[in-house]
Amino acid sequence: MADYDLVIIGSGPAGLTAGIYAARARMKVLVLEKAVPGGQIIVTDWVENYPGFPEGISGYDLAEKMKIQAESLGLKIETAEVRSLNLSEDSKEIILKGRSITAKSVIIASGASPKKLGIGEDKYMGKGISFCATCDAPFFRDKTVVAVGGGDTAVQEAIFLTKFAKKVYLVHRRDELRATKILQERAFANDKIEMVWDTIATGVEGFFGIEGVRVKNVKTHEEKTLKADGCFIWVGIEPNADFINDQVKTDAFGFVMADAHMQTNVPGVYAVGDVRDTPLRQIATAVGDAAIAAVSAEHYIENL
Structure with a gap:
């Protein structure tokens, strides 16, 4: 039974x-x-x-x-x-x-x-990489962070990050967001958010913590490093x-x-x-x- x-x-x-x-x-x-x-x-x-x-x-x-x-x-x-x-x-x-x-x-x-990108999540978890803005945003007060993703979660969390961070790079692999229109409107109207279109994150830099996030433009193949103190990932x-x-x-x-x-x-x-x-x-x-x-x-x- x-x-x-x-x-x-x-x-x-x-x-x-x-x-x-x-x-x-x-x-x-x-x-x-x-x-x-x-x-x-x-x-x-x-x-x-x-x-x-x-x-x-x-x-x-x-x-x-x-x-x-x-x-x-x-x-x-x-x-x-x-x-x-x-x-x-x-x-x-x-x-x-x-x-x-x-x-x-x-x-x-x-x-x-949350899905991982394989850019150092295990090594830098708790040292600059996070999947939760609500949990970790206060640690980045007046700092610069990178947010990766283009859906509802990524955009909503990026907006939340601006309550603490002085600047948020929102990195998205396409040239338009997938988030609902009302969230997009809020993101575009937020002067703390800078969109980085057609771009993927390929790695992070730093010894004890994150000092930068390496990114690559998928159309031009240009690579560069965004100076940042943290990286939040929302890619599925x-x-x-x-x-x-x-x-x-x-x-x-x-x-x-x-x-x-x-x-x-x-x-x-x-x-x-x-x-x-x-x-x-x-x-x-x-x-x-x-x-x-x-x-x-x-x-x-x-x-x-």
């Missing part, structure tokens, strides 16, 4: 929403989180596009409200890292450090992490899916493939949020995914 009706892996907006729906359905449910409940949004400075908050809300506050709501329904969130899965039997096995648990159904809501994400180990079908980039009911190729196993192969990764879409998956899991269990 399985330990739980449902085990949810991850406690970002998707995981917490799935937990809320499962708890309201009176399922025996457990959420597993290897870090801190809330996922990536807890380090997001400001969320302006989530319905119900016309003035916006900090990512941390939004995550905290979701967590409080989930726990008020009796949802149990346990700090534990999933090492692997065994989905070959009707009762799914989730292997943790030193023990394993079983569930009738599993929702994978493990999210994604990678799925947090190492524990899956080919137990469910993924796309070429490792994102889990799921149908309209959020079900993977394994019956009773669902994928939601940023870890899923999806055309849009937003809080709103993660929440929608999770609601569908939780109801799908409930119906699956009822028919066992």
